[in-house]
Amino acid sequence: MDPFDIIMRGVEEAVTVDELRQLLASGRFSAYCGYEPSGKIHFGHALTVSKLIDIQRAGGQVTVLLADLHAFLNHKGTLEEIQRVAEYNKHCFIALGLDPKQTKFVFGSSFQLKPEYVLDVLRMATNTTILRARRAMAEIARQTKAPDVAQTIYPLMQSVDIAHLDADIAVGGIDQRKVHMVARERLPELGYEKPVCLHLPLLHGLDGEVKMSSSRGNFIAVDDDPAVIKQKVAKAFCPPKTVKDNPVIEYAEYFVLPALGKLSIDRPEKYGGPIEIENATELRKIYASGKLHPADLKTALAEAIVKILAPVRDYFAKNPGAKLELPD
Structure with missing residues (x-):
């Protein structure tokens, strides 16, 4: 597959497509994505991780920012607590398929306190404007009703x-768009x-809320x-014949x-018998029809999810000390 097609699959928006093509034509390019170490790594994170893996496959260099200072500014705990979570998150990313030999894992605090960085933020x-900074942070800030000064520093x-990470491409969810602009x-x-920006869709949570x-x-x-996954999916919001904003449809897509290249549905003949669905269009059509x-x-x-996440479970079984037990 062409590197451009690899990088663009599943992307909601590229700013801009022409700039991305020019970048790929140069033969050397790098990308970064930042993650607040504030809890467990879930499907919302995995979507951007999969895009970083695509970029590696297309020949790009990848940096993962473990944004400990960002999490601190966003009231996610003490720096010590946040950094413990960051180490656990790093192992999750590796377990998902990021090659630790080809991926730079960087703590924000390792460079964000240097004078040249601070001076650039101040410049x-x-x-x-305060209004522009607050708008950029509005969708990802923890405190929006009574925002503090940290909220305006964060997007800068x-x-x-x-x-400072020397990234040609910034990867993030579509909620990062205002910051990237x-x-x-x-x-x-x-x-x-100016960076090329790749924006991935925001997945709905299991409860149907707008963001996981x-x-x-x-x-x-x-x-x-596996038992937890099955329990969570069984309780997920999934209205009959409704594909829009349906988290179960989204996770399959x-x-x-x-x-896996397909979704295998094993059901008795009296309910239609086994079927295999090979693309999202087919899935949406069948589900919307009520079949x-x-x-x-x-x-x-x-x-299917249990199968896909087997490598993650295997990784932590081999590295039990890497896992950090966090509440759901």
Whole structure:
């Protein structure tokens, strides 16, 4: 498959497509994605991790930012607590398939306290309005009703991160778009290149809420036990004949079909018999028609997820000290 097609599959938006093509034509490119170490790694994170793996397959270098200072600014705990979670998160990323020999794992605190970094943040602050900074942070801030000064610093730091990590491509969920646009507009004013930005869809939580989140507990963790996965999927929001905003449909589309190439549904003949679905269009059509019952879809999805996440369970079985027990 062409490197461009590999990188673009499953991407909701690329800013811009032409710039991405030019970057790939140069033969050398790098990408980064930042993660707040605030809890378990779930499917929402796994979507961006899979894109980083795609970028590695396409020949790019990858940096994972373990954003401990960002998490601290976003009230996710003490730095010591956050850094313990970050180490556990790092192991989750490796278990999901990121090659530790080809991936740079960088703690934010390892470079974000250096004078040159701080000066760039301050320089950007002089040319960014408070309103713009708050808007950029609004979708990912922990405190939005009574925001503090940290909320305005956070998106400026994200922008400067891209430059100081020497990343050509910034990867994130579509909720990162406003932050990335600040980076594209402001970094050239500081003498840096504007990044290409790849935005992935936001997955709905198991409860049907607009975003999967550790704080809401509406997620499937990548190191969940099979029994837990099956229980969570069985309780998931999945209205009959409804494909829009249906988390069960989304997980099949974005994880099962790309990973396995098909979704196998084993059901008795009296309920239609076994079927194999090979693409998202087919899945949506069958489900919307009512020919596939939610219970059958959930059972098939749970079995597929258990299979896909087997390497993660194997990794932690071989590295028990790497796992950190965190509440759901």
